[in-house]
Each structure stands twice: as structure tokens, then as C-alpha cells.
Amino acid sequence: MRSIVSSLPVLSLKQQLGDPVLIALHWEGKVLQDSETPSSLAWPSEVTLTKVEMTFDHERPITLLRDQSNTFGVMDGDEARRMCTAMKELLLKEANVLELQAPLVISAHLTGNLNALNYIFNTFGEPGGTSHLFLGNYVNKGRNGIDVMILLLCFKKKFPGQVHLLRGKHECSSIARIYGFYDECKHRFPSRSGVKLFRQFVEVFDNLPLAAVIQSRVFCVSSGLSPKLDDLEELRKLQRPLEVGSDGLVCDLLWSDPEDHQPGWHEMDKGMSYTYGPDVVDEFLKKNHMDFIVRGTQVVEEGYEFFADGKGVSIFSFPSFLGEFNNKASVMLLDEQLQQSLHTFDDTMLPVPSA
Incomplete structure (x- = not known):
């Protein structure tokens, strides 16, 4: 210089x-x-x-958010902007399809529940000693989407090889604007700085990887499969950053749902993407030489639910979702031999924020 x-x-x-x-x-x-x-x-x-x-202090937010003593003052707008800019570059260096090794803790659909995220770290281990894979849907609906994103991005900065973040349907400009994250940014960072920061977070979302494969045998995705996805090479060739359209391959990965009672592909009632039957799951796994699918997105009463004759599982890590459901939450643990262990928890087990 x-x-x-x-x-x-x-x-x-x-x-x-x-x-x-x-x-x-x-x-x-x-x-x-x-x-x-x-x-x-x-x-x-x-x-x-x-x-x-480009730099930002990732240590102080980790300390404060793990303690949960004063989440409102974790970062000012300038530092949050530095964080987003630095993390966009880090995430863009990763592949569309992450190639990961077990053991791993797999979580899904936190949607702003900082208590659930801290429970997962308290119970199964923090990054630094434990590797985590999150299947998207970090913001919206819950009250602490900003804090969930800050904590995950700070841990990703500190331990990039042990924190893996996939994109979910809530990590999209149009969805995040409607379902709460835009308003949360405006409330936390008043005036136009909140709007600018929302846009910065959206740029981070556009850089998130889309799927993961664990030891060539387990396919992990936020929601599901696509009729446009025969071979993972098609997914690997996509160029990020990218926006999510109202249809197409990326939309399907973030929106499609399994349906055990109907074989094949069927358009969803809500007009986004498709449902896919057990035969679709079986064909996808055989073509790609894999054994199992782990996905998130749907609220399930027991915190997890198997589909496709046990060849896939849906997990959901937000207990008593928004106070409107009486569901348990779950995470999946995979050991080095890819043996699965599903752990459930409810909202009475979550940590109480410090006074």
C-alpha cells in the first residue's frame, strides 16, 4: 500500500x-x-x-448472544454492515453443494428463535468443538431473526469449517419483507439504516449455499427435490449470488414438500413448487448413489417425521412454533459411521435469558 x-x-x-x-x-x-x-x-x-x-468484531456478539443479556445492543448498524460485507465474500467461496464429513449436528427452521439456537449449542456443543449444519430459515416470524443471523455468522467467521449454513425459503427478499424480518431491521436500526441493513442481509442470503452432501451418502436441503434436478452437477453449476424466482430449480429446493400418499410430482395447492412422492425420493437417491435425505421447513408434531418409507426425514428445531402449535423440536446427530440419532426438546427446556 x-x-x-x-x-x-x-x-x-x-x-x-x-x-x-x-x-x-x-x-x-x-x-x-x-x-x-x-x-x-x-x-x-x-x-x-x-x-x-474488511473486518468486524465477531467475539463480542458471540459472548453477548450466548449469554442473552442484552441482545438489542449486540451490534450497531455500521458493524452489522461490515459483518454482512465480509460474510458475503466468505460464503461465496463455498460451493453450491457443500461436501461435508460427519460427525454433525443438523438443525432446521429456527426462524428467529435465539433461545432454541442457544439450547442446541448448550446441549450438543458449540462450534470449536462441534460441527453444525443448519438447513436454512433463520429469520422471520420469531422475534430475534437479526440475533440468530448475527450469532451464526459470527460463529461462521470464527469457525468456518464447523458452521455450515444452507439457504431456506425465508432467506429471500420478498418473503423476508412480508413475514417480519424487514420490520425487525427497521425497528432495531431506525431511520434508513435499518432498510439499508435489510438489503445487506438479503445480499448475504443470495450467497448462501443451497444443499449439502455428507460423506457422499446423505443429501441435506432446506425443503426438498425438484423435477429439474436429475443430477447434482446441475445444481453445482448454478452461479451465486442468485435471487429466488417464483419457480424453477432453486425455488423447488426451498419450497417443495414430500407427500407419501401420492407418487410422482404434483403442483402444490399454495402455488409454489411441487410435492414429491416416495418413488421420486427413491429414484433421486439411486441416481446420485446416496442413501438418505434430511430436510426441514414443515412443522411436525414430534419435531421430526420420516417419509418415503424411511428414506428421508423432516426435522424442525422451533418448539411450540410461534405459540400457535404444541409441537416438539428436534435436531439430528450423525456420527462418523452416519448412524442417526434424533433428539427432541420442548420450550420448557430452553434457556432463560439473563436479566
Whole structure:
């Protein structure tokens, strides 16, 4: 980087270089703070700033959100913007179809339930010691979509090889605008900063991977299959970032549902995507040399529900969904031999936020 001769404070130097929110300056191995000045840093008349990068503090949000003592002050708008910008780049480096190894904890459909996410980490282990796969639907409907996203993205930053995030139907601009996340952003970050941050989160959503394969044998997806998906290579070739349309391959992955009582493909009553029968599941698994499907999305009374003659399972990790259902929640544990263990929990088992 070029040498800079200036008596200006660090913030002014950052403004000279472009957007001050998105860059960090380093000098002699030290991250410079905005309030620092040349005199406080004991700079000579000319200095060379050796590194400029996007950065954000991922440690403090993890501490606060795991404690749940003050979620409203976890991040200001500028730092949340830095986080989104950095994480877009990190996520885009990943493949559309993640290739993962067990053991793994698999969760689905948190939709803003920070208590459920903390229960999962408390019970089955935090990233750093435990690898997690989340099957999408992080925001909307629940009250803490922003906090769920911040905690997951901060853990992803800290342990990128142990936190795996797939895209769900709620990670879409039109759905997130209607079902609560847009309003949550406006409430948390007033004025136009909330709207701008909503757009930043949507750009993160557009970069999320779409599916995962565990040890070449288990297919994981937010919702389901597609009549346009014969071979996973078709999915691997898609270019991200991408928006979700009202039909097509990506829409089906995020919206389609299994239907054990009808073979084949049938249009869904709600007008989005299809239902697929046990024969479709069997054919897909045989063509792709896999054994099993794990998916989320649907509220199921026991927290999980098998389909397609036991060749697939739906899991749901939000107990007593929105206070409108009396459902249990579940996560799936896969060990190194891909042996499945389903663990259920209810809302009485969730951690109580600190006062």
C-alpha cells in the first residue's frame, strides 16, 4: 500500500481511502482505532499502512448472544454492515453443494428463535468443538431473526469449517419483507439504516449455499427435490449470488414438500413448487448413489417425521412454533459411521435469558 503523509486522525485517513465502514488499517501489526491520532501513535512524518481489509468484531456478539443479556445492543448498524460485507465474500467461496464429513449436528427452521439456537449449542456443543449444519430459515416470524443471523455468522467467521449454513425459503427478499424480518431491521436500526441493513442481509442470503452432501451418502436441503434436478452437477453449476424466482430449480429446493400418499410430482395447492412422492425420493437417491435425505421447513408434531418409507426425514428445531402449535423440536446427530440419532426438546427446556 502507498505511503501516507498526514496529520489527520485514523478515521479521516480511512475516509480518504474510501468507505470508512468497510476497511481496517494496520500499522506495524496493530489494528488502528478510529479515535487514534498520529501523536498518540507516535508516528514519524511518513508511515506506510501495510494492510487494508474488511473486518468486524465477531467475539463480542458471540459472548453477548450466548449469554442473552442484552441482545438489542449486540451490534450497531455500521458493524452489522461490515459483518454482512465480509460474510458475503466468505460464503461465496463455498460451493453450491457443500461436501461435508460427519460427525454433525443438523438443525432446521429456527426462524428467529435465539433461545432454541442457544439450547442446541448448550446441549450438543458449540462450534470449536462441534460441527453444525443448519438447513436454512433463520429469520422471520420469531422475534430475534437479526440475533440468530448475527450469532451464526459470527460463529461462521470464527469457525468456518464447523458452521455450515444452507439457504431456506425465508432467506429471500420478498418473503423476508412480508413475514417480519424487514420490520425487525427497521425497528432495531431506525431511520434508513435499518432498510439499508435489510438489503445487506438479503445480499448475504443470495450467497448462501443451497444443499449439502455428507460423506457422499446423505443429501441435506432446506425443503426438498425438484423435477429439474436429475443430477447434482446441475445444481453445482448454478452461479451465486442468485435471487429466488417464483419457480424453477432453486425455488423447488426451498419450497417443495414430500407427500407419501401420492407418487410422482404434483403442483402444490399454495402455488409454489411441487410435492414429491416416495418413488421420486427413491429414484433421486439411486441416481446420485446416496442413501438418505434430511430436510426441514414443515412443522411436525414430534419435531421430526420420516417419509418415503424411511428414506428421508423432516426435522424442525422451533418448539411450540410461534405459540400457535404444541409441537416438539428436534435436531439430528450423525456420527462418523452416519448412524442417526434424533433428539427432541420442548420450550420448557430452553434457556432463560439473563436479566
